[in-house]
Amino acid sequence: MIKRQTMPLQDKDKRKHNFSEVAQGFSLQQIKIEASRCLNCKNPLCVNACPVNINIPKFIKEIINDEYEKAYCTIYQENIMPGVCGRVCPQEKQCESACVLGIKQDSVSIGALERFLGDYSLENDIFNKEKIIDNNIKVAIIGSGPAGLSAAASLRRLGYSVDIYEALHDFGGVLRYGIPEFRLPKSIVDEEINRLKRLKIKFHKNAIIGKTLTINQLLNEYNYKSIFLATGAGLPKSLNIKGENLNGVYYANEFLTRVNLMKAYKFPNSPTPIKVGETVCVVGGGNVAMDAARVAKRLGAKEVFVLYRRDMDALPARREEINHAIEEDIDFRLCLNPVELIGENYRLKEVKAEIMKLGEKDSSGRKRPIPTKTYKSFKVDSCIIAIGQNPNPILKRTTNNLKVDSYDRIIVEDCQTSIPGVFAGGDIVTGAATVIQAMGAGKRAAESIDKFIKTT
Numbered sequence: 001m002i003k004r005q006t007m008p009l010q011d012k013d014k015r016k017h018n019f020s021e022v023a024q025g026f027s028l029q030q031i032k033i034e035a036s037r038c039l040n041c042k043n044p045l046c047v048n049a050c051p052v053n054i055n056i057p058k059f060i061k062e063i064i065n066d067e068y069e070k071a072y073c074t075i076y077q078e079n080i081m082p083g084v085c086g087r088v089c090p091q092e093k094q095c096e097s098a099c100v101l102g103i104k105q106d107s108v109s110i111g112a113l114e115r116f117l118g119d120y121s122l123e124n125d126i127f128n129k130e131k132i133i134d135n136n137i138k139v140a141i142i143g144s145g146p147a148g149l150s151a152a153a154s155l156r157r158l159g160y161s162v163d164i165y166e167a168l169h170d171f172g173g174v175l176r177y178g179i180p181e182f183r184l185p186k187s188i189v190d191e192e193i194n195r196l197k198r199l200k201i202k203f204h205k206n207a208i209i210g211k212t213l214t215i216n217q218l219l220n221e222y223n224y225k226s227i228f229l230a231t232g233a234g235l236p237k238s239l240n241i242k243g244e245n246l247n248g249v250y251y252a253n254e255f256l257t258r259v260n261l262m263k264a265y266k267f268p269n270s271p272t273p274i275k276v277g278e279t280v281c282v283v284g285g286g287n288v289a290m291d292a293a294r295v296a297k298r299l300g301a302k303e304v305f306v307l308y309r310r311d312m313d314a315l316p317a318r319r320e321e322i323n324h325a326i327e328e329d330i331d332f333r334l335c336l337n338p339v340e341l342i343g344e345n346y347r348l349k350e351v352k353a354e355i356m357k358l359g360e361k362d363s364s365g366r367k368r369p370i371p372t373k374t375y376k377s378f379k380v381d382s383c384i385i386a387i388g389q390n391p392n393p394i395l396k397r398t399t400n401n402l403k404v405d406s407y408d409r410i411i412v413e414d415c416q417t418s419i420p421g422v423f424a425g426g427d428i429v430t431g432a433a434t435v436i437q438a439m440g441a442g443k444r445a446a447e448s449i450d451k452f453i454k455t456t
């Protein structure tokens with residue numbers, strides 16, 4: 001039995017003081033060993049478990065045959081960002097969870113193989129040079145996150161003239177402003193987006209649709225035949241407790257944007273620092289909370305703790321991220337729910353939290369947290385709230401007849417919204433999900449847009 005290869009990691013005592021990548025990637029030798037573990041199943045369940053249906057056994061076979069360029073192209077056909085997805089996809093819940101080898105041993109490390117090919121293609125400037133026959137029909141994409149980028153690539157391959165409009169001053173959505181450098185280096189995001197520029201997709205920054213231009217204008221004055229809305233779920237949920245407006249209280253999205261997009265992680269080499277103080281509390285238990293906590297540690301906080309209202313087993317973050325956080329001395333204070341943020345002179349000083357006990361399982365399958373009316377307080381310098389995000393309501397407010405649900409998620413049927421010719425996908429439709437789910441939605445939307453344009 002050949003054992004699953006272990007991902008080499010940056011030393012845990014060093015890495016909590018820097019923003020360099022934690023996971024170092026497999027060596028070529030590890031890649032060959034890992035690829036050789038694939039059973040090459042007749043009915044490869046991993047393919048269906050991948051939201052973009054990458055032909056996984058095919059690219060693994062190509063790796064075994066030393067055909068790395070071919071292997072990369074096999075992935076690129078379905079997924080334009082292997083370097084990104086190899087790093088951030090929750091493979092343990094997707095392709096790897098369906099790997100037949102996983103029944104008796106550890107599944108094949110498909111994500112690490114994908115990452116290797118993504119990096120190999122960037123290092124060797126391998127680019128899937130596709131012949132595109134222009135049809136000169138204009139389509140606009142709103143938002144440059146994974147959903148928008150994936151739809152753009154699929155539409156461009158079909159010959160459409162594609163413009164991406166992005167509200168921020170740089171492209172990539174959460175890949176750019178949310179996921180920290182130590183998990184996803186910005187150079188990988190840059191390179192994979194550059195490839196789309198080489199396909200002649202046009203990128204427009206600082207364009208807030210709903211403010212700079214409206215959907216109506218794009219359809220009627222700019223002559224786009226169709227529009228794809230991929231604006232994500234960037235509006236943070238609030239705790240709705242006293243003291244949330246004190247200095248020293250951040251929402252995770254704002255905090256991570258200041259660190260990533262505004263480059264606070266590069267201080268003093270960038271003039272945009274963010275001060276977290278010595279003790280930082282992060283509220284929430286998902287991936288965003290783990291990112292915020294690990295970033296706060298790297299910004300110099302001596303003590304960082306996660307406050308979560310259930311127990312360790314119920315934490316929704318990826319196990320790998322939780323383990324990395326623990327290794328980096330992030331403390332978990334469990335069964336606690338913040339009820340007040342207490343300040344002095346408008347500055348946060350203390351977090352007061354109610355102790356919760358766990359009851360019967362609720363609809364999420366996790367034990368329900370029940371308030372006990374007993375409290376604990378913690379002295380802190382900063383508090384980062386990471387309890388989820390909703391879609392920003394700007395498009396709903398500025399677009400007549402755009403139907404949304406009670407969480408402001410756009411309602412779609414076959415990717416089409418309530419406005420003919422206007423499509424939507426990614427987090428704006430599903431609520432906060434994953435990179436690869438958003439990319440899958442972008443691909444499906446491109447097919448629906450193509451069908452719509454060809455039949456109207």
Ligand SMILES: Cc1cc2nc3c(=O)[nH]c(=O)nc-3n(C[C@H](O)[C@H](O)[C@H](O)COP(=O)(O)OP(=O)(O)OC[C@H]3O[C@@H](n4cnc5c(N)ncnc54)[C@H](O)[C@@H]3O)c2cc1C
Binds near residue numbers: 090179
């Ligand atoms: C901190 C963090 C960490 C995460 N980690 C992971 C992970 O490890 N693995 C994983 O699979 N998923 C992760 N996710 C979730 C994943 O990133 C999202 O599900 C995914 O990015 C959604 O893609 P999207 O294209 O729908 O939206 P987004 O990535 O949010 O992109 C939307 C884009 O639209 C732009 N936009 C918004 N409104 C407008 C407008 N009116 N006009 C023009 N542009 C607009 C935004 O600026 C943004 O660039 C994480 C999320 C966060 C916040």
